[in-house]
Amino acid sequence: MNPSQQKWTDGARALADMLAAYGDDKRSSLAMLVLQRFAMPQAYVTVVGETSTGKSSLINALMEKALLPVSATPTTGVVTHIVCRNDVEPRFFAIYRDATQEAIDYDRFCAQSIDPGDDILRLQVRAKPGAPGHVGMHVFDTPGYNAVLSKHEEVLTTFLPQSDVIVFTAGYRTGFGQSDQDLCEAVAAATAHDTNIPVVLAINRAPDGCGFNDKRVAEIVRLTEDGLKRKISVQIIHSTNRAAADGPLQRRTMDAQALWDEVRVHAFAPAVLEATQRRLQKTLFDIVDDAYAALEREEAGLSANADQYAAIRRAVELADGARAQSHREIDQTMRRLEAALPDLVDKLAAAAMQRVEADIMSSNKWLGYADCAQWIAGHCLPFEVRGIGRAIEDHLAVEIDALNQRLEEIANTTIAALDKTVALQGEDPVYKFAKSLSATLAQRLTGSAVNSMLRGMGGVGGAAAGAGNFVKSMVARVGRLFGTRFSREVYNQIGRIFTKKCSNGSMSPSW
Structure with missing residues (x-):
């Protein structure tokens, strides 16, 4: 281990120990994971x-x-x-x-x-x-x-x-x-x-x-x-x-x-190890920034008087309201998809069947039933199914982009309201608390924006996998943005519902 790597390893260990001593088990565990990666490539x-x-x-x-x-x-x-x-x-x-x-x-x-x-x-x-x-x-x-x-x-x-x-x-x-x-x-x-x-x-x-x-x-x-x-x-x-x-x-x-x-x-390879080191270093800085912001908010709450504490409560209510609004946006998007996808799949399937039938009827190259069946099973249907999958992905991508914009608008509106609270209160515990909360939201918003979510998170596996992963990613994004952790069962249930609807249920092609 070279001196630079040793420095980062020592820093990760010190950070993990400090967070553990403070009682911050979650961030201490993250720092320990980074330490392990530093210590053993x-x-x-x-x-x-x-x-x-x-x-x-x-x-x-x-x-x-x-x-x-x-x-x-x-x-x-x-x-x-x-x-x-x-x-x-x-x-x-x-x-x-x-x-x-x-x-x-x-x-x-x-x-x-x-x-x-x-x-x-x-x-x-x-x-x-x-x-x-x-x-x-x-x-x-x-x-x-x-x-x-x-x-x-x-x-x-x-x-x-x-x-x-x-x-x-x-x-x-x-x-x-x-x-x-x-x-x-x-x-x-x-x-x-x-x-x-x-x-x-x-x-x-x-x-x-x-x-x-x-x-x-x-x-x-x-x-x-x-x-x-x-x-x-x-x-x-x-x-x-x-x-x-x-x-x-x-x-x-x-x-x-x-x-x-x-x-x-x-x-x-050296380039791979260097890239890993850079990611680990950034992760350490993110842990420090997040812990410092949380400490600032806690300190502000402890030092506030009654009026200032009420203002801090209003800032928390702004963040809670934004989180609830984001959940509503996700729920509405899920409902729209649930209503629209069955009809879309039915239309795409019907059009595909018409093309397959036209190809069969217009062709004079079949040597018999077996030849025709082999062509349909080995080429024609797989081609049409991939086309249906891409069309569904395009439809989902439009909804995802629109949802992403609405979530960003909610977060940005909340940040602006918090900044206004800062401007009104001046340099006091309310200022520290609102400034910290605003900075945290901005950082999480920048780090988790959704870009072509379906293709990046599941569209590669077809519309079925994409739909489930898309919705799970939306929920995860709101969790990251507002510091909420959802249980594994929440994600799994969402994924199962959408994947099942796209692959087995009313959204599946009739053939």
């Missing part, structure tokens, strides 16, 4: 790919032990977080949706990997990787794309956008299909805010002797880069099966060392 790697492309096998190769279950059928039914650390023995945990966790044994871990149940948010493994240089990596093994789209939108909204490296797996034998194309588009949209996030394409289970001049390899690389709209690095992982001279196939240990060495180089 960490990297976050998300592994994505269609079902049965060998994602879990690649991670087992990283750990040099069979930690994750693998088979010919899908085995990852939940996001699994692999923490690479120096633990002597692997430990397994279930992370529940109520934010609690439970240590579990390996047999239960394997069973819940396949069938996790509704109450499990994700699983976690803490274990020692095969190479010491990989300590500090956090690897997220994800389900196949269709499962991600329907049940695990956090992969698209959280893990991918915040990843230091993304590993995109494709099967050599299966080639690059429609699901791979859809996943590429999802990754591109989720990382559009930072196209410098490295993507490593792992072409898995390639035959011995297969290199970059192989036609199928070249095709997978070309289609992946077209879908991602960026250049990528490529690793070819050869099959673990080898034909014996006079018997059945023999299995051998997967060699993915080159893949994970490259991931480590990307994840711990």
Whole structure:
């Protein structure tokens, strides 16, 4: 650790201790998290790919032990977080949706990997990787794309956008299909805010002797880069099966060392570490500013006389009124969407069916029913469904932008009213309190403005994931703005309502 890093580490520790001594457990915990990140550089790697492309096998190769279950059928039914650390023995945990966790044994871990149940948010493994240089990596093994789209939108909204490296797996034998194309588009949209996030394409289970001049390899690389709209690095992982001279196939240990060495180089690159340091430093300053503002308000309240205390109460009422008004705006937007989206989807679905029918009736190229059905299932309907999703996203984006403007107007009006209170009261406890509250609101408003919320927070997963995440983000934004924390169940319930309405209920296409 260089002197500059040591200085920031010492500062984070001192801040955490000071806040803890003052009784500010919330901010002290945040400072401790920053301290841990300063003390141990960490990297976050998300592994994505269609079902049965060998994602879990690649991670087992990283750990040099069979930690994750693998088979010919899908085995990852939940996001699994692999923490690479120096633990002597692997430990397994279930992370529940109520934010609690439970240590579990390996047999239960394997069973819940396949069938996790509704109450499990994700699983976690803490274990020692095969190479010491990989300590500090956090690897997220994800389900196949269709499962991600329907049940695990956090992969698209959280893990991918915040990843230091993304590993995109494709099967050599299966080639690059429609699901791979859809996943590429999802990754591109989720990382559009930072196209410098490295993507490593792992072409898995390639035959011995297969290199970059192989036609199928070249095709997978070309289609992946077209879908991602960026250049990528490529690793070819050869099959673990080898034909014996006079018997059945023999299995051998997967060699993915080159893949994970490259991931480590990307994840711990000096530029990445420097950017992380800057973010951590800014977080420390934000904690200090927020704590200082809260202390100012508390001090002002303690030193105020009766009249001044009444004025402070009026300032608090202004903030409470703005928060209530913001909740009403969110509720009205939700009601408008609930009323408008079913009709919109019905119209879009009807228009799509008319186009499909016209294409079928006007074509003279069908060789029979099977040929026509394959074209409809493999090309026509997926194309139309994506078009419907984009149209719904556009509709939601308009509502989101309008809601964002109304929330900003509420906050700005509140800030102006608080500033007026400051001007009227002068240099006294009321001035300190109102000035602090005004500055805090302004800072939170600037830091949490909504820009293309649907596409940034869930539209990459389709309209269903986007609608749920959009509303959850709106509620979270009001919470940040006015210093309110909502329970996990509030967010989950909102997300479930909108995702269900868009994907299963009255908002789903009739076919």
